[in-house]
Amino acid sequence: MARTSPQMPVRLAQSAFALFSRRGIANVSLDQVASHAGVTKGCVYWHFQSKDELIKAACAHYYRDFHRRMNAEIAPVRDPLKRLERALRRSVRICLLDAENRVFTMDIWSLSLRDTEVRRGWQQFYDSVREFYIGLVRAAVLSGQMEVDNPERAVNLMLEAIEGIKLRAMFEPQICSPAEENEIVKSLLEILGCGKRAAKAARFGFNQQHTGEYRTP
Amino acid sequence: MARTSPQMPVRLAQSAFALFSRRGIANVSLDQVASHAGVTKGCVYWHFQSKDELIKAACAHYYRDFHRRMNAEIAPVRDPLKRLERALRRSVRICLLDAENRVFTMDIWSLSLRDTEVRRGWQQFYDSVREFYIGLVRAAVLSGQMEVDNPERAVNLMLEAIEGIKLRAMFEPQICSPAEENEIVKSLLEILGCGKRAAKAARFGFNQQHTGEYRTP
DNA sequence: ACATTTCCATACTGGCCGGTATGGTTCGCG
DNA sequence: CGCGAACCATACCGGCCAGTATGGAAATGT
DSSP states (O other): OOOSOTTHHHHHHHHHHHHHHHHOGGGOOHHHHHHHTTSOHHHHHHHOSSHHHHHHHHHHHHHHHHHHHHHHHHTTOOOHHHHHHHHHHHHIIIIIIOHHHHHHHHHHHHHHTTOHHHHHHHHHHHHHHHHHHHHHHHHHHHTTSOOOSOHHHHHHHHHHHHHHHHHHHTTOGGGGSGGGHHHHHHHHHHHHTOSSSOGGGGOBOTTOOOOSOOBOO | OOOSOTTHHHHHHHHHHHHHHHHOGGGOOHHHHHHHTTSOHHHHHHHOSSHHHHHHHHHHHHHHHHHHHHHHHHTTOOOHHHHHHHHHHHHIIIIIIOHHHHHHHHHHHHHHTTOHHHHHHHHHHHHHHHHHHHHHHHHHHHTTSOOOSOHHHHHHHHHHHHHHHHHHHTTOGGGGSGGGHHHHHHHHHHHHTOSSSOGGGGOBOTTOOOOSOOBOO
16 A cells, blocks of 8 residues: 555645635635645545545544644643633634634534534534533632632633624624734633623624624623 | 516515525526526526626515515504514514524525625615614613613624524524524513513523523523 | 517526546555 | 555546527517
8 A cells, every 4th residue: 555645634634624714615626625735636535435525524624623722722831720711812813813714614504504414513513612611610710710600601601702703703804803812812701700790791792883892891 | 678577586586585595595506596486597697697696686685575574563563562572573583483594694694704795785784673673672662661771782682692593593403493482582572671680681502502491591 | 560679588508526437656465 | 576455646527507699579669
């Protein structure tokens, strides 16, 4: 067997994800994915049965990569609250500030309408992210740095807010400009119960006449 | 001139909307739209320049039809609070309980990512809906049936909740089953300030382990 | 009555792209 | 050293579909 590149499926999934995020899944052909990976379509069809398979592989790659980056982000830090804050900041950068990522997410949602597997994949990913954050919050609570009566509920509210911002950014991209990073992270921390005022204070105003801030004071 | 059907553009837009909602815009050809309207593609290309034009016409038709149905719903009633409640119930039926409508909305959002005109169209629609509800709320406040310190903010929260539920329904369709209609309407009314407790009590738990209810008690 | 415009049907084209068939190269293995 | 399997490139097919070209019928103008 010609083991020229044992990581070829990963490379293809990476290229697929990159192009899908940039131009949308429907507007990317397998020839383009192959070309981006430095190979041809024959190679793609040797590693994957169909375009659907490649799409699912791109999703799986994104999900794995997200967790890898999150773990790498919190690994060098011991302080529970700092770990939570770093994770949040990284999540905001990946999922919100990156417009291409928002495109990919939107496409996946749209696909989920008719493809059960894609839908289940996203659900599973979402669940794992929730568990990840619940663990971080619990650790911060145990260390006495936070006071949260219901971590699961708090994390749910926070994740809801992220999705809400993502949705709103579709029509007001400026709310996800790099300059807004600190404000977004602060809001999410408040939702989790870090601020004096609880989640109710950190509502984000979807499609409100934009005043440059997304929190409703 | 053969005035066989002066309403042909409307018929085509209707058929387009119906098929788009059922199977997704990308999966519907112009031949199918024409066939659904009882004509052929030549007719379509006589009234519209391209498929994009037809898509925008379908959107415009949906937006117009929505307002028409809303006005027809509240027209026969004089009591301000009842008008608001009827409008809400109708909105929930149209935008949430109808799965096909959710498909159409999702497709429009996805298109909005790359098409400026489609995006602006939706923004405009959303703004008009907000103004519509602000008017209803103000009327109810003036009649003394509601106490809302900031109608605009309340309506924004309510509309956010609708979008949130729509998003969540993608992965948990059961929360938008017909049986949930009353609960959803009640929640939205609470968000608007009809219940004793204000919006904070009517949070919807996106992607929370579904307990059959979407309000977080 | 004839020409013209409106409105729509029929038939066709051409490109894109998912999928396949096949050939060639490299490696493992007996 | 040959044989076959793994791996990838090249070339090609065929269907779908947006868009076009053209023809024809009905209504209008004059």
